[in-house]
Amino acid sequence: MKTYGTKLKKLTSAIYPIAFGVLIFIMWQTQLLHKLLNTDVYILPLPSRIAEIISDNSSKIMENVISTVEVAIPGLILGSVLGYLIAIIAALFKTYGSGGLTVISAFNAVPIVALAPVITNWTKDVSPEASVRSFAAKVIVVTIMCTASMSVNAYRGLTELKPFSEDLMKSYACGKGKTLLKLRLPNSVPYIFTALRVSVPSSVISTLVAEYFAEYITGVGRQIRENILTAQYATAWAYIVVACLIGIIMYILLILAESIFLKNRRQVLSIK
């Protein structure tokens, strides 16, 4: 009976947002939304028209999607690894560590629109090939944006331990290295996912913005800007929808990975 109740609760908690989404969608297609927002089908084209453009241009859109994802994922991985390494160093040398992290997290406050052109200029000498140096510039921007959230969260995971667990390790005569390996690293795993929940969407956003300023013209973000400035709103919306899909799919993949990793972990802990 109890399980039935929780299942029902889960179901309703999913139904409400979905119903809301469907409602918005219906309002959009029937132009009720346009009346509410005081706009027209020119600025906010109907979903059917957007879908038509996406299906008409699927191969061109796919090219741009690949070029965007090719930047977002390496940037996300690099930034996360770098952030985690910084967190480990900070956790090992706590006196400097927490102060250092404050500086790192200040990077989070740097607007991407300011950072992207600076990095584009800075990477001019990376390669004579424009596609290569633009790729480098974009990856660096994404890396910087993803580093901060990982380092701050992972630092918490590495330092906020269960009461007495650190003392327990000491009583086993474990050194710093062993404590890190056996206690701190496992303790930080859920925090890694907390960080990724922030940095996965932000990796997509920073890629889109970095594409605005890149020398080599490619990617979903650049297409959005080109089409808005040449007043092709329907096409721009097609790319906006595609950009949303990239973000949503990457987020779903993350949630799946999280459920797999943390599920095993919970079982291991409960057996112990």
Place this chain on the structure above:
Amino acid sequence: MKKTKKAIAAILALTMVMAGLTACNSSDKKESSSSASSASGSSSANMTNEERIVAAAKEGKVGNWGLGNEYEIQALLTKYGQSTDYLSQSFDMDGFDDDSITLASAMTYNELGLVVNDYEGGYGYGDKVGTIDMNDEGVAMLEDNIFCTKEFAEKNPNTVKAFISASLKGWQYACEHTDEAAQIVFEAGSSVSSDHQAYMAAEVAKVVTTDTKGGAVSDYGNMDEEAMQQTLDLAKQYIKLDDSSAADKLSSMTLDDVRDTSYWEAAKNGDFGTPEKTDVSIQLKWLPQCQFMGYYVAAAKGYYDEVGLNVNIVPGGGDIGETTAVNNGTVDFGVTWVSNLISADAGGMDLLEIAQVYQRSAIVLVYKK
């Protein structure tokens, strides 16, 4: 023990930072020397335009801002059998300066002045640079015009005629007195230095009073049939629209869909009554500068007051789309390039050109000799 560890950590961090910095530095030097050598290899003094264009295109070093400014460059690349790809150029000329772009787009009245002149903000290349002119190459497309929506023109014909008349009077005065015009714009809130403003006024006057073939134009705002048709033909060829219905509309577009000469004719003859709407605004395509001196002069000299209009000049810049602003009624008139108006109309807007201020293309490709 603890203290030594801390010290080691600090030293380690410092060396990492230093290593990072020196690594960037060394790659910097290596690459810049190699790019310098490649630049000197490709740009000998007596190359023809064709050789220059082909060489730069093969290297992938032709630059343009994109975002609807690229069609003439693409037409030129096609003329010489090259692919229409180009590098995205930022709004400064640093890419040209550091040789990552060897054939850079420049407006004669703006970027070219910064490259050539040595006043504040200029690069001071002087006569060490040469240019390739779109008009001479036969790929010129007309740029700054005056436009409004078809609906606005139908509802307020006298306002439209009065606005054209006063604005063109402003343009005429500005072109005949460029130094004074530059001063008026500078005082109205300039985005650039007064030296550059004076340069710009003189160059803009040339574009307003010379046609694509180099002949003098006395009819300010004239919509030359041949130049307009060439603009439309090139637009049809090089504006690529993913939206199939917009692409269809573009391919079947005629000049009558995008411009109406009757308002300009009437304005020229002073044949208009009391304006229906007296408080009007004009959206500029870019920041306040002498590119738009005619409107500032018309306002400062009271030409708008003479025809009974109260005009608000709205600067553009960044990602403000002048076509969108006019189409949704935020402003009444706008300044845009003919090609941008064409693609906006293809996309579903209902915009109408009512006067063509710039009579020839002001884009050049600039190269180091």
